[in-house]
Amino acid sequence: MLHSVQAGAKIPRPATLRESVIEAIQELIVSGQLKPGQHLVESELAELLGVSRQPVREALQQLSGEGWVDLHPGQGAFVHVPTVEEADQLLAVRALLETESARLAAQHASEEGVKRLRELCARGTAAVEADEIDTAVATNSELHALVTALSGNKVLAELAAQVARRVRWYHTPVARQRGMTSWREHAALIDAIEAGDGERAAHIMREHTEHTRASYMEQRAGEPVEPLPKPVRRRRPRTLSAG
Template sequence: MLFNGLPHESISKLERPIPVREQVYEALRKLISSQSLHPGQRLVESELAGHLGVSRQPVREALQRLNSEGWVDLRPAQGAFVHEPTGDETDQLFGVRVVLETEAARLAAVGSCGEGLERLDELCARGEAAVAADDVETAVIANATFHACVVELAGNAVLAQLAAHVEQRVRRYFTPIVSQAWAEHRELIAAIAARDDARAQQVMRAHTVDARTRFPPRAGQLT
């Protein structure tokens, strides 16, 4: 055999380049989630291809994938449009968010550790300081990172994947107002530290249900 006698570690697999369609998909998803492409906006394949420096084929494939994931609407005889949620869809989205994050809080309390609690406390302090300094951008980032940390501490990879997807869709259409959230974050940290999973569930459920009123729609979006 060709490689007989060679140390196993000396044979490394070649790294394959990322397919163009995958790169286009990621680029368009980021443009949509950042609101650079806003809900309801028409997406012209030739314009997107020119902007990204690719042919129309990978753009078409990326749009089909984005359509299947709910980021884009493909309308017969009209073309592709950035998806715009209905009021019912918004309510369902926030409902799923409540379920996922409530369960994440329960699991985090069951398996809490000192390092994770320190991280939550640090993020909470960062958010409180940002609110005091009227630094909205830092407060929003700290809030999102705090919730992501709770999900991470839950130790459930499937839940984390679902929660991240829902959170992306929520933040695509809504801008959180986080100045009121930090006292509840402190309550959640205390419940997780006490390993009180029932209390952690209760605090997170109330927090995420109430969050619907703390996420005003972005300009021009539905309530």
């Protein structure tokens, strides 16, 4: 009987148009092409992404629920401006997850895994030397994701993946400031993982993530917490003169 078949047997469906639009808008925000506080005009986004306004409207609604977009009645949608507190909390959680990832990676990483880490480190270093910040940020995310994957803990990897995109959003503004120092820290981390020294790998990762958090907080220190969108000035209907 078909009714006895478990729901898990369903064939995974491809991403819907709305999901693809959500992904695209998130990437525009993370990469800095859409700035915090920027007004998001449905028609402009629809034209940019080559879709109709309906999936854009649906995407903005969902992104609002996930904290990427703020909806202001009568004014529209705006890219969320992370508060200092929420950024600090997320980066603190990231530090906990990735510190444990590094400790476990030192216990479980294979020679091939270490080789892949070194390749990413070399690519990231070259990107910083060439002042290719977007490439450096993307490679940084790849390297951290690989460390988590090498930990062998799937639950830890899933949790880290949930915060990874927002971490990349916070990291992008300070990537140039962190510069080559960040990649020297990566190299030291890889050395500890290759040596199988879990405690040292954890210590280096803890310090590394704290440096990024401190850089972000320092940059935000002089900024307003949340700039409000400018009110929309509505024009009064023009009246015809009697003359």
